Amino acid sequence: MPYSSSGVGHNGFDKADLHIHTKCSDGLFTPEEIVHKAIHVGLKAISITDHDTVTGIDQAKPLALELGLELIPGVEMSSAYKGYDIHILGYFFDYQQSELKGYLDHCRLLRTERAERMVQKLAKMGVKIEIEQIIMKAQNGSVGRPHIAAVLQDEGFVKSFSEAFSKYLGSHSPAYVKSIETHPEEVIRLINEAGGLSFLAHPAQNVPDEILRQLISFGLDGLEIIHPSHDTYRQNYYREIANEYFLLFSGGSDYHGPKDHEDNFGQVWIPYEWVTKMKSRLAPAVKE
Template sequence: MKFADLHLHTLFSDGTYTPEELVLKAVDAGLACIAITDHDTVCGLAQAIAIGRDKGLEVLPGIELSAEYGSQEVHVLGYLINYKLRGFLRQLDILRENRVMRVHKIIGKLNAVGINLDTQAVFDICAGGIPGRLHIARALVKGGFVKSIFEAFNKYIGDKGPAYVLGFHFSPQDAIRFIRDAGGVSVLAHPHCLHNDELILKFAKLGLMGLEAYYPEYSQEETNFYLNLAKEYNLLVTGGSDCHGNAKSEVKIGSVKIPYELVEKLKEANDPASSAYSAIRKAQGLKQMNPAPSKSSNRIKRRCGVNKKEGAG
């Protein structure tokens, strides 16, 4: 039986592995397919796909877009995107420019409170990828200003820290449309972080096509909750380890893997000529349903805290 890990990050966003290292580790893990889903960038895709082809590993082009709904951060995964599309790349350039500006503002605030971190130290760690708060946190650790990434967020750059700067985000609707316009399939990442399961249906009505039901923090009971929700709303199911390399060393590539048949369903749903594509589009007009959150859903919501935000930029 073949398996896939559809949620992975490289050093082009907030992971620590190069695309080549990620592919080789996936091969060693016995996976048949992976998806590179870096935050707001596709810089590592071409290299990963080429190396994967040589190694007999299927690499799906993907991305994880940061969005915001009210004060709630929402991450939308995009699979099977046309990552060379000019308009798509233009939008990513806008995101990058905003992230770079944010880094400069955060460092300015750090300097104001006596932390003399150099901007170049952050971009050196970023290695040409999309800069974010995690890169700043790593630079703070490397510079000896803090002892850990957790301390960097908790003391300085977290949402309530003195150096916090609000980031630029799409709305969920924009992120979903952005992925669709790039020919891809939009999937809600780690849905427990929403803290409101009713939003899943709302996003489905906006064009969301799938739900990440397999995730490292989920028990079998919790996975079943999201599998049932996906079935009720006629959403695709995906999953993955959300491996960031050494940044989250306890989460290994392939530690969460899904049957390859779910990859096949993803591809089928992305084909406008298929019945699956039509069924999902039709389902987005379903009548309002308000399932009460289960105990398992409430339990995982309590676990979605600073550790997730560390990887969010």
């Protein structure tokens, strides 16, 4: 649902979307296509936050500059803590910084290895697909379960993405293999040491309160308040927690592409004022 609060949400306010995926991970559109879509719906700023990769940033940057769209360096990094998959959003970091770049290259290998193990599990169940098909589906981007689901659908093993996840790929399904198990404190450190800010992605999806407060203690800079899975109650709830710990707000559409032929891009957004507040927390050299 769109952001709405007293006086905010009308056309006179600048809008930003800081959670968007492209073909560089598991989205349907290229970074350039996302830039065009952002201009079309009137966004002032976006962040491409592909899973464990920053390759989309350089692809989007020239067009964003040409069209006057602010492109904030972003990433959605996988981690695990006490049995929970934790996703950390990073913003405003130096994405060419060697340690972060090296770590993300390592993640690319881990993601491919994970897909190979899932293919092996599927084969034992009589569901035979090839890792090459998955890599081709990912177009040399960051490999994820949606790419496996797409191949399963192409090969006629399932009729839909949701069936692929419920039958084979979901976290409690037989072919599931755990994602990257880096400790979230290490992910937060990598983002911060590259000059960026770290935010917990969609806390309502998979993060109980006691885990949330532990994650905050690891040095998070903020929480994702606006997300399609957060109703008004959840938005207010996480806003209160963020205020309690003097954390920043972020949010966005978590856009991957149209769902059931309906394209809601531009309908879930945050006020640009939140971006301004993020910038005020950055080191002076990063603000430029």
